[in-house]
Amino acid sequence: MTDQPNNIEPDDAGRVRPFAAILQDINGGEFATQIAGDMQDLVTAVRDLGRKGTLTLKFEVAPRKGSSTALNVTARRDLKMPAEEPIESVFFADSGGNLLRDDPRQLALPDLRTVTRGQPDGGDLRRAGQ
Numbered sequence: 001m002t003d004q005p006n007n008i009e010p011d012d013a014g015r016v017r018p019f020a021a022i023l024q025d026i027n028g029g030e031f032a033t034q035i036a037g038d039m040q041d042l043v044t045a046v047r048d049l050g051r052k053g054t055l056t057l058k059f060e061v062a063p064r065k066g067s068s069t070a071l072n073v074t075a076r077r078d079l080k081m082p083a084e085e086p087i088e089s090v091f092f093a094d095s096g097g098n099l100l101r102d103d104p105r106q107l108a109l110p111d112l113r114t115v116t117r118g119q120p121d122g123g124d125l126r127r128a129g130q
Contacts, residue, residue, distance in 0.1 A: 026075050038079045051082035 023032045035057065042053050056078040064070035091099040102108070 026073065031075050031077075035077050038077060042079060042081065045081050049082045049084060051085075053082040054078075054080045056080075 020032075026032065035055065038055050042055050046053055058076045058078070060072075060074040060076075062072045062074070064072050089101075091101060092103040092105075094100055094104045
């Protein structure tokens with residue numbers, strides 16, 4: 001115990017504490033619960049949309065002011081859900097910069113009407129190849 005500051009005992013022969021155990025200690029386990037929910041939401045969205053997303057965890061460790069042994073551990077999570085497919089439509093611009101569904105340079109066809117045999121205006125109907 002001669003080389004240890006403030007009477008800190010060495011750990012069990014260099015044993016590394018599992019990260020999951022440390023994660024459970026952050027904010028009483030609330031952070032671990034939040035990222036578990038984030039992961040579940042992310043997996044569901046990726047399966048539904050067929051696109052990738054990310055869950056990034058960032059930990060910052062800093063010395064605690066006024067203590068030579070205590071450390072502040074700050075945990076952050078950044079969830080980026082998959083982007084949905086953009087909605088796309090075709091438009092044409094007129095000379096004034098307005099967007100229109102129909103090309104203003106193309107001649108418009110007259111409105112179509114339904115004609116059946118026996119109607120007064122249906123006399124000039126022909127079969128293909130005649």
